[in-house]
Amino acid sequence: xxxxxxxxxxxxxxxxxxxxxxxxxxxxxxxxxxxxxxxxxxxxxxxxxxxxxxxxxxxxxxxxxxxxxxxxxxxxxxxxxxxxxxxxxxxxxxxxxxxxxxxxxxxxxxxxxxxxxxxxxxxxxxxxxxxxxxxxxxxxxxxxxxxxxxxxxxxxxxxxxxxxxxxxxxxxxxxxxxxxxxxxxxxxxxxxxxx
Numbered sequence: 001x002x003x004x005x006x007x008x009x010x011x012x013x014x015x016x017x018x019x020x021x022x023x024x025x026x027x028x029x030x031x032x033x034x035x036x037x038x039x040x041x042x043x044x045x046x047x048x049x050x051x052x053x054x055x056x057x058x059x060x061x062x063x064x065x066x067x068x069x070x071x072x073x074x075x076x077x078x079x080x081x082x083x084x085x086x087x088x089x090x091x092x093x094x095x096x097x098x099x100x101x102x103x104x105x106x107x108x109x110x111x112x113x114x115x116x117x118x119x120x121x122x123x124x125x126x127x128x129x130x131x132x133x134x135x136x137x138x139x140x141x142x143x144x145x146x147x148x149x150x151x152x153x154x155x156x157x158x159x160x161x162x163x164x165x166x167x168x169x170x171x172x173x174x175x176x177x178x179x180x181x182x183x184x185x186x187x188x189x190x191x192x193x194x195x
Contacts, residue, residue: 010105017106017117027115031140035123042127045073058132062159062167065134066093073128091164093157095125096143100153116140118153125155135160 020033049072050058059065078101102117118140126138137158142151 009101013102013117013120014105016120027112031116031119034117034120035126035138038120038123038125039127039130040123041120042124042129043131044127045077045124046128046131049073049076060133061170062134062163065129065132068132069125069128070095073124077124089158091159091161093159095155095157096152097155098145098148098152099150100140103150103153114142116142116153118142118155121153122155125157129157134163136163 016037017030017034020030020037024030024033046058049068050056053072059068078097100118100121102120106117108115122138122140126136129136129138137160139156139158141154141156143154144151
């Protein structure tokens, strides 16, 4: 595994945000541009990891791709992240992290109070999922935490109806399997960067 200097990453990401900020008029457009940049990264990460880890094979099942994103992709990029089943809708999954790396060193001006750099990570996840044949809408949200100065970042994955129909045809109780997989996986968020 190649380690990247945290300060070098922070500098490059800051430049990406600043450049895109000069090209847009509002926060939602800035987040969309960051998501698009992340999408390109996600597509490349999928190809690289499928080649390295899976002998050029891609996941074909919902549980498999969620586990791949949860363990392999996050381990290579950031550490591990918890995947949680959405409680209201069967097509939604949430990934939540206390302090997402892309939000760690970004100071947001008061006039851009709702801006979330997690859109870049949401784009990475969407790029991985789309590239693997699991179209989804992936968004980043801040969730306030009691007693914490910074809110938790939640990545919401909402799969397209075609994914759920395909999974139903394959006859998988993916919720039960997902819960078992999450319980069996230890959550340990560590960043593999050098200062």
